[in-house]
Amino acid sequence: MNSLSLVLRTTGYFLLPLLLIFSVFLLLRGHDEPGGGFIAGLVAAAAVCLHLFFTDVPSTRKLIHIDPRDLLGWGLFLATVSGVPGVFMGDAFFTSQWVELTLPILGETKLGTPLLFDIGVYAVVIGTVLTIVLSLAEAEE
């Protein structure tokens, strides 16, 4: 799918990092504002698909380094593991645990197991979309 559109290719190179950063932004703010792991995962996956449109499958695979199938596994692992701390704090499995930190740049920050869970969702969504899209595209070639 070696598109010759110069416009697509040029904008694509600029948009890709922006979209990926935007997806992380959506992921992190998801607990308070519209966003979250699912939406962020879709944005990130769409960004990689954009890259696929102006290059080809091997270079897209190279771009993401990790096999999307591994992302599925890691995502499920993170999401499941995020339930464990609750057990050790004497609560039920998946009871969320929070810590409030004051970090140098970010200021008051709250970190909790739901964020870990959301990162898991993020990874699974990216993994699912890219597994399907990349294997379809490969079958095409």
Add this chain to the structure above:
Amino acid sequence: MLLAVLSGFLVAALAPLVHRLQPRFGGWLLALLPAALFIWFASHLRAVGHDGEVLLQSWQWIPSLGIHLAFRLDGLSLLFALLISGIGFFIVAYAGRYLEGHRDQGRLYVLLLCFMASMLGLVLSDNLISLFVFWELTSITSYLLVGFNHASKPARLSARQGLFVTVAGGLALMTGLVMLGMVGGSYELSELLTEREALTSHALYAPILLLIVVGAFTKSAQFPFHFWLPNAMAAPTPVSAYLHSATMVKAGVYLLARLQPALGGTELWTAVLGLAGAFTMFLGVFLAVRSTGIKRVLAYSTVMALGTLTMLIGIGTELALTAAMAFLLAHSLYKGALFLVAGIIDHETGSKDFLDTGGLGKAMPVTALFAGVAALSLGGIIPLFGFVAKELMFEAVLDAPLFSGILATLAVASAVMGVTVAAIVGLKPWYGQRVQTKKSPHEAPPALLAGPVVLATLSLLLGLAAPQTQSWLLGAAITAVNGAPVEKSISLWHGINLPLMLSAASLALGLLLYAGWALFRRGTRFVDLLAKIGPEQIYERSIDGITRLSAWQTRMLQNGYLRYYLMIILGSTIVLVGSQLFAFRDHITLLFDFSDLRLYEVVVAGVLASAVLMAVLTSSRLSAVASLGAIGFTVALVYVLFSAPDLGITQVLIETLTVILLVLVLFRLPRFIKLSPTHLRLRDAGLALAVGATMTLLMLSVNNTYYFPSISEYHIAESAPAAYGRNIVNVILVDFRTLDTLGEIFVLALAAIGVLAMIRFRAEDKDT
């Protein structure tokens, strides 16, 4: 105790790494975990084993359903935990050497350690549900271990057979346990064990008992479910020794023993367990003598031992329960040792059949010696611990309140053949004519010898120190099974009495039978005919039947035409939803109130409707795709207008990805022509309109009918204070209903793997 159970899973996760870094001594390194666990459990011998304390610990799991990770360490759990961790140590070390250089050795360690952790969880659980979860985990790890050599078809079939039988029993068990929990008012064993009167007199007692018994019988290979165990010998030998002899197959026996104080002592209990157990015992040892494969003989003699245990628990007298615990310990020690010896024979000579062995004693004197000791215990010969157990068994059977005659006859007949099995195992490979073997035999290395030597020696030492064994280890276990302390004392020498004479007679007859072993096998060939109508055949038939049924059902419902799938799904929706709407028609008020209708709402609805019309009527594929996109984006707009931004964003993104996917598959589609004649298109239109009408009615009735107060109020109120989040949608997804989301992402991942498999296999089919 939580750590004791979880450590197995944690170390299992590290096992491949350890194996990669240290391929030669990885087995010994990983065996340190079971060794540490053994020491930890042994440190409770004084408090729990000798003084009879019961340790209880509990962690929350799903408190709203009464499910906890509750652990209980009493005499019975301690006995099992010591066997599991102790034998586990030798097995892991043995596996390190036995499968040295095998491509998947790392995987074997993972599975063995996972199994050990599950088995420990099973015997330590105080909660019926967590017990069941660990129970099923042992079935699954057993499946993976039997199918370890997955390239071999018999191994795969045996693994599947074992899994189906035990999991089918597991389903029955789960039903039984849930019913038991409902009747007893608690899922905690500690509470159920004191409710015997209420439970045994309850109307549901018989169904509860029978369901649990089916679960226990499938797991412990009791007749008519015994056939999977010999087939499970497709597993590597250390696995057979560990799972299919010393530990996992005893899980069913463990459960029966565990529930004895709560459910036992009735006539039904004695009849079912006593008779089934006794018959299994006889059948097992009979088939053992008829077999010649080394592992098959041992497997069938395990079936015999499991039958004996079930029978003794069924008899349920103090004497019988004492005998059961003694026999359990004796069997785990000698059978573990003998299986490991069988592995040594295979490893050193390449022989898998007794007929291919003989005269190995000169080349492998140490193995021969300790195989002999273990065989003596199997034969129940003084002064081994097996003798103590067998004497107690005879005594208990003669003393049984019900069916004493039948049980005693079967027990003596089994003991005779048990001696024959012991002779086959202890004499045939080692003495007599030297038989040429595939490899020239050498003495086994320490990693392989450690298990048989220690276990066989223990068989001897525990026999000599029988009273001490009782006061430190068995006494508390017997108390736990009986529900109250037992007076009976165990000792090596009981004086000259009827059981001793029966032992002597069975020894003589058994050796006689060994002398005529070949003759016996020829004379009983007729039973091969019986096997043609046996339970294994019923299993095979029903598996074939299920395959045919599902093939037929798939042809009918999933014939590969997407439009039929859609028609079936939509048709069922109409019927199910429509019938409910019709049933509740009196409660539904349809309210058409257009007073606060806004202009933009009319516009959006108009756009949506015209996009739908366009999608249906267009004659070009591109415009169909475009109109579908328009529909999607308009729906997203509706979400945004009705203040659901998260849904709106998601919808937009999904639409975008749908376009990408469409572009990828567009070239593969056939030309866009009208294939269906008009009357079929009319039928489709009718169906579509019916679905639309049903959904419209449903939405209208939902909006105006309230059965329950909405949960939204709770979510809105609790979101920020309880879950630290202001975005309620996200809080619901990742906090309030995490488990749902977890289920959904698992489905998502499965879908991805499904698509991948579909595309890949298509591509490979084309290549070949």
